[in-house]
Amino acid sequence: KNQVEQSPQSLIILEGKNCTLQCNYTVSPFSNLRWYKQDTGRGPVSLTIMTFSENTKSNGRYTATLDADTKQSSLHITASQLSDSASYICVVSGSTTSGTYKYIFGTGTRLKVLA
Amino acid sequence: NAGVTQTPKFQVLKTGQSMTLQCAQDMNHNSMYWYRQDPGMGLRLIYYSASEGTTDKGEVPNGYNVSRLNKREFSLRLESAAPSQTSVYFCASNSDRVVSQPQHFGDGTRLSIL
Numbered sequence: 001k002n003q004v005e006q007s008p009q010s011l012i013i014l015e016g017k018n019c020t021l022q023c024n025y026t027v028s029p030f031s032n033l034r035w036y037k038q039d040t041g042r043g044p045v046s047l048t049i050m051t052f053s054e055n056t057k058s059n060g061r062y063t064a065t066l067d068a069d070t071k072q073s074s075l076h077i078t079a080s081q082l083s084d085s086a087s088y089i090c091v092v093s094g095s096t097t098s099g100t101y102k103y104i105f106g107t108g109t110r111l112k113v114l115a
Numbered sequence: 116n117a118g119v120t121q122t123p124k125f126q127v128l129k130t131g132q133s134m135t136l137q138c139a140q141d142m143n144h145n146s147m148y149w150y151r152q153d154p155g156m157g158l159r160l161i162y163y164s165a166s167e168g169t170t171d172k173g174e175v176p177n178g179y180n181v182s183r184l185n186k187r188e189f190s191l192r193l194e195s196a197a198p199s200q201t202s203v204y205f206c207a208s209n210s211d212r213v214v215s216q217p218q219h220f221g222d223g224t225r226l227s228i229l
């Protein structure tokens with residue numbers, strides 16, 4: 001069964017600290033893995049995307065890593081800011097026989113950054 | 116750029132009432148999607164449309180119907196609302212056949228069924 005599991009469910013850190021969020025998946029066939037940020041009351045917004053051949057991708061203070069062999073990804077946030085408080089969703093896509101893509105969403109990690 | 120626009124933002128219905136959630140995108144995307152987001156669960160696909168004039172069922176289509184009115188607009192209809200349909204509904208769009216393109220989401224419709 002295609003699944004995406006994220007940990008931890010929630011996390012509280014102090015402003016300025018670093019943190020790492022985890023994503024494990026069993027989606028097959030695998031096409032790419034994307035991290036989204038979802039602010040409260042808003043829709044998800046794409047942060048990074050990685051295909052199976054990419055090990056790391058950065059977007060400012062956000063760095064995602066991918067190990068396609070172990071089917072694990074992580075999102076590292078450096079020097080956290082209050083505005084980083086949000087849910088972070090891991091989404092794995094795989095190709096279908098019709099040539100389109102299916103998207104499997106994780107349940108997200110809720111991050112709270114305290115001043 | 117407006118991106119993906121959803122209306123209404125909030126709605127309260129009584130059991131058995133019907134309503135249509137509207138979605139429009141201005142990015143010339145072929146593919147559009149309707150998801151629901153419930154506490155403790157990932158977004159689940161209700162219906163999607165790979166191109167104008169086509170629609171397909173997703174993971175949780177029961178109780179819903181959709182219409183791809185034109186390339187810009189994709190509506191979701193609840194014919195007889197049930198409390199189990201209380202959720203936040205998101206519309207998304209992308210160029211589905213281009214792997215590097217992300218899904219762009221609207222800000223959701225928060226729907227409560229009493």
